[in-house]
Amino acid sequence: xxxxxxxxxGKPRWLKLITIVYILWSIxxxxxxxxxxxxxxxSRTTWQGFSFRWFTGASGSVLHDPQYQGAxxxxxxxxxxxxxxxxxxxxxxxxxxxxxxxPGGGTVNTVMLLPLVTPEIVMGVALLLLFLRVFPEIGLxxxxxxxxxxxxxxxxxxxxxxxxxxxxxPEYEEAAADLGAPPHDQLFRVVLPLLIPAIIASxxxxxxxxxxxxxxxxxxxxxxxxxxxxxxxxxxARGAPTPALNAIATVAxxxxxxxxxxxxxxxxxxxSGREAAAVAALDI
Amino acid sequence: MAFPGVAWLAIFxxxxxxxxxxxxxxxxxTLSQPxxxxxxxxxxxxxxxxxxxxxxxxxxxxxxxxxxIEFVALSIGLCLLIGYPVAYYTARHAGRxxxxxxxxxxxxxxxxxxxxxxxxxxxxxxxGWGTRMLHDIGIERVFIWLGLLSARGGWLDGQPSAVILAxxxxxxxxxxxxxxVALDRIDxxxxxxARDLGASPFSAFVRVTLPLSKVGILAGCVLVALPMFGDYYxxxxxxxxxxxxxxxxxxxxxxxxxxxKVTGAVLTLVLSAFLLLxxxxxxxxxxxxxxxxxx
Amino acid sequence: xxxxxxxxELTKSFGEVVAVDGVDLRMPPGEFFTMLGPSGCGKTTxxxxxxGFERPTSGRIMLDGSDVAQVPPHRRSVNTVFQSYxxxxxxxxxxxxxxxxxxxxxxxxxxxxxxxxxxxLVRLSGFEQRKPEQLSGGQQQRVALARALVxxxxxxxxxxxxxALDARLRKDLQxxxxxxxxxxxxxxxxxxxxxxxALTMSxxxxxxxxxxxxxxxxxxxxxxxxxxxxxxxxxxxxxLLHAEASADGGVCSLRIGERTFRAEQGDxxxxxxxxxMIRPERIGLEPHDTPGDNRMPGLVERAVFLGGxxxxxxxVVGGELLKATVSNDGKPLTFALEEGSAxxxxxxxxxxxxxxxxxxxxxxxxxxxxxxxxxxxx
Numbered sequence: 018x019x020x021x022x023x024x025x026x027g028k029p030r031w032l033k034l035i036t037i038v039y040i041l042w043s044i045x046x047x048x049x050x051x052x053x054x055x056x057x058x059x060s061r062t063t064w065q066g067f068s069f070r071w072f073t074g075a076s077g078s079v080l081h082d083p084q085y086q087g088a089x090x091x092x093x094x095x096x097x098x099x100x101x102x103x104x105x106x107x108x109x110x111x112x113x114x115x116x117x118x119x120p121g122g123g124t125v126n127t128v129m130l131l132p133l134v135t136p137e138i139v140m141g142v143a144l145l146l147l148f149l150r151v152f153p154e155i156g157l158x159x160x161x162x163x164x165x166x167x168x169x170x171x172x173x174x175x176x177x178x179x180x181x182x183x184x185x186x187p188e189y190e191e192a193a194a195d196l197g198a199p200p201h202d203q204l205f206r207v208v209l210p211l212l213i214p215a216i217i218a219s220x221x222x223x224x225x226x227x228x229x230x231x232x233x234x235x236x237x238x239x240x241x242x243x244x245x246x247x248x249x250x251x252x253x254a255r256g257a258p259t260p261a262l263n264a265i266a267t268v269a270x271x272x273x274x275x276x277x278x279x280x281x282x283x284x285x286x287x288x289s290g291r292e293a294a295a296v297a298a299l300d301i
Numbered sequence: 302m303a304f305p306g307v308a309w310l311a312i313f314x315x316x317x318x319x320x321x322x323x324x325x326x327x328x329x330x331t332l333s334q335p336x337x338x339x340x341x342x343x344x345x346x347x348x349x350x351x352x353x354x355x356x357x358x359x360x361x362x363x364x365x366x367x368x369x370i371e372f373v374a375l376s377i378g379l380c381l382l383i384g385y386p387v388a389y390y391t392a393r394h395a396g397r398x399x400x401x402x403x404x405x406x407x408x409x410x411x412x413x414x415x416x417x418x419x420x421x422x423x424x425x426x427x428x429g430w431g432t433r434m435l436h437d438i439g440i441e442r443v444f445i446w447l448g449l450l451s452a453r454g455g456w457l458d459g460q461p462s463a464v465i466l467a468x469x470x471x472x473x474x475x476x477x478x479x480x481x482v483a484l485d486r487i488d489x490x491x492x493x494x495a496r497d498l499g500a501s502p503f504s505a506f507v508r509v510t511l512p513l514s515k516v517g518i519l520a521g522c523v524l525v526a527l528p529m530f531g532d533y534y535x536x537x538x539x540x541x542x543x544x545x546x547x548x549x550x551x552x553x554x555x556x557x558x559x560x561x562k563v564t565g566a567v568l569t570l571v572l573s574a575f576l577l578l579x580x581x582x583x584x585x586x587x588x589x590x591x592x593x594x595x596x
Numbered sequence: 597x598x599x600x601x602x603x604x605e606l607t608k609s610f611g612e613v614v615a616v617d618g619v620d621l622r623m624p625p626g627e628f629f630t631m632l633g634p635s636g637c638g639k640t641t642x643x644x645x646x647x648g649f650e651r652p653t654s655g656r657i658m659l660d661g662s663d664v665a666q667v668p669p670h671r672r673s674v675n676t677v678f679q680s681y682x683x684x685x686x687x688x689x690x691x692x693x694x695x696x697x698x699x700x701x702x703x704x705x706x707x708x709x710x711x712x713x714x715x716x717l718v719r720l721s722g723f724e725q726r727k728p729e730q731l732s733g734g735q736q737q738r739v740a741l742a743r744a745l746v747x748x749x750x751x752x753x754x755x756x757x758x759x760a761l762d763a764r765l766r767k768d769l770q771x772x773x774x775x776x777x778x779x780x781x782x783x784x785x786x787x788x789x790x791x792x793x794a795l796t797m798s799x800x801x802x803x804x805x806x807x808x809x810x811x812x813x814x815x816x817x818x819x820x821x822x823x824x825x826x827x828x829x830x831x832x833x834x835x836l837l838h839a840e841a842s843a844d845g846g847v848c849s850l851r852i853g854e855r856t857f858r859a860e861q862g863d864x865x866x867x868x869x870x871x872x873m874i875r876p877e878r879i880g881l882e883p884h885d886t887p888g889d890n891r892m893p894g895l896v897e898r899a900v901f902l903g904g905x906x907x908x909x910x911x912v913v914g915g916e917l918l919k920a921t922v923s924n925d926g927k928p929l930t931f932a933l934e935e936g937s938a939x940x941x942x943x944x945x946x947x948x949x950x951x952x953x954x955x956x957x958x959x960x961x962x963x964x965x966x967x968x969x970x971x972x973x974x
Contacts, residue, residue: 031386032386032389032390032394033390033394035383035386035387035390036386036387036390036391036395036402039383039384039387040402040405040406042470043405043406043408043409043470043473043474044405044408044409046417046420046421046423046424046431047409047412047416047417047420049420049423049424049430050416050419050420050423053423061423061426062423062426062428062429062430063428106305106306106309107306109303109305109306110303110305110306110307112303113303113304113306113307114303117303125303125307128307128310128311128314128315129306129310131314132310132314134527134580135527136527136528136530136531136532136572136576137528137531138531138532138533138549138552138553138569138572139318139321139531139569139572139573140317141557142321142552142556142565142566142569143314143317143318143320143321143569144313144317145556145557146317146320146321146324146335146337146556146562146566147313147316147317147320149334149335150320150324150335150336150337151316151317151320164313165313167309167313168309168310168313168314168317171306171309171310175306188678188680188682189682189684191647191649191669191676191678191682192676192678192682192684193670193684193695194648194649194668194669194670195647195648195649195669195670195674195675195676195744196670196675196695196696196699196743196744196747197670197671197696197698197699197700197747198670198695198696198698198699199670200670202698203670206695207684210684210686211684211685211686225411228413229411229413229414231414231415231534232534235557236556236557246413247413247415250413250415250416250419251415251534251537251538254415254418254419254422254538255422255457255538255541262419263419263423266413266415266416266419269413269416270411270412270413270416273411273413274411277411
């Protein structure tokens, strides 16, 4: 075994070993947690058979327990609002930054990037104080949570869309202008259609970030009715929850993965053309 | 066209942060609610001085801060120890498995952080699989002997080691990915040249690969350190004891849970200032590194 | 007058860098006009200013008598074929070609007919439903051409459109483009760095260097009568010799090395140090001791076989290497082609051209000193 590990000509096998062990260590605990969501019994540590009871069962399940239902619903509502607001805002900001003439562009760019490096607790405290003292009319609760989520997802949207804008380049807009399209048409007939893959990708990212968000959502929560899945996980983790907790976490995970996969597929359908074009242009 | 976005950021980010500053330099009213002083000329440095005084006199704030730095440093160290080989393998030796491995490395990003912690708590609960397994293999005994675990099965009772390990588990994916990118960029030919000149594989690694990946390592560490310094939920979940209280916990206690919001705001400023210093140091080192590389 | 362009003292600076330096050009209507020059000479920037993608720092762009320098690109009656075609990936061929027709007041039927007509012209009938990604490079280029021409612009601008194609396809498309231009009579303004392409296709060429026009004229004019060293060198092989010019009874007399030559072409009024130029096909190679005027000896360095001719590289006394063309027409040679053989070179006076020195690149101070006619703001 030592020799197998120490082959001087082969690639270092111990690296491969470490990687495999790491990946297992990284994923297996979550896999186990998901597994126990399907446990027939109430234990989260002893396997008692396979069952869907914690998902759809008559009582105590994600589908029927009001607390879990409420959390799931609230999480989805926030996610939808977040995407609906952050995506257009972010796309507009990305376009605006790209065409920025005159001074100030660099500053705005920096401010836009700041939320990405700000620790969540700093943002949480800042937003909490904002809604307590500056906008007490809004106060804490769903609107505040939504606003908070949009504030930090915005930067992700801008970065993703901006990247795509840069790789598209100014050519298509110039061509459109050359052919007679006024600036308004250049945007709607040419730039936006080309941006669709990036818009979809950033919307999916915003959605996933919103679902998984914890700190900001918790800080801006008003009362028990504004609990999200993350908050529920946090509150119940050290208690003696039933596998329903695992179940709701699994549901949230599935929603996230489904969204990302869907976005990826749609992105591929829209963007694949260009990759094929590069190949096609080589042959006559 | 950028205006709505800019306005949004200005109000909900810049003003929000300004609110923190104004509360920190503000006062409390009779109901212990914070009163921000908006005009810098009216700022009341009382609470700020109080906190700074606490630091100066080695009060609890200082203890917690130092503990935070220790925990973060240890965690990042461990992350590097485990993560670097994994990143190295992925970037340079994975061959046709590279896509699959990358996908597996990215998967944790999309799993709710709390769910991942939940999974661990589940395993390390008094009769969880993890606890039983660690006991059976004997690792538990080693930990107790090393003083890292205070009692059998007591993983979640407030062990610094548990918090550090939780940090490592939680944040290591965020370190591995930038490392993979950095290691990917290194030109194989430079390593080949070193080998050609007589260096052993290990020596080539230490003298060529490692220095070239320094910038990437630094970037990854900063990327992970920033959120880690503000993390309060991980110690809360895994330990729930004041023995492992970090600055994030303090801030959380004062602002969200308790009614000392002004002090909480001050501590937030202290944390932010510290992190700004960290960023400056990072930016300066990278600028120097790129300047040297360009020579 | 449809499609005449006049550039008057057109200047464009990017900060300290002067890309286009006071260019004056007239592009007659209905002609195939080429702007030729090395990378960075300002030809593309000039083209972009005519299209409207760059605002001139000063100067005027007259399109059929009106200054369009401040008119935005979507309102100019000028269309462009881009180097990378810039076909809209999300539209099919018909969609691309019809894109600009939306801004012309036409019925749906008229638009459909126009699209069909132009696709017939570029020989892409039946391709309406294809997507750009499904087309080859040559086909994409023709769609780009169709898209621009369907709008019946007064001038068509082409920015190195054949650059991305392989040699064979380039030659075919050069012929096609020229034929289309002659057919529809639209003024073509063509930009390229390939001198052969320019010589083949153009009615008129403007050779540019360092942001200025070195010489403009028909291909034959500037090939046979280059006015500066740069022009001589850029087109074909130039064979330059250092010489000292002086007057000798109404004729230009050049002292090259220790011999005196008569030159009848070019800047015969120049005095002092000049460059003398002769084309390879005008040099007569003969045995090295042949007597007569305008002759010099040399040593053969190599002879390159070109199929129909030999290009003989001869080192002469002044150190320069001259290239002479010797046709392989079957006639016996009176001298040896081997390396090291001595030959004589006859430089006939009507083939010997006196050149003015080329202009140096403009400096920022030069540009500042010139009176700046600032373009009025919109």
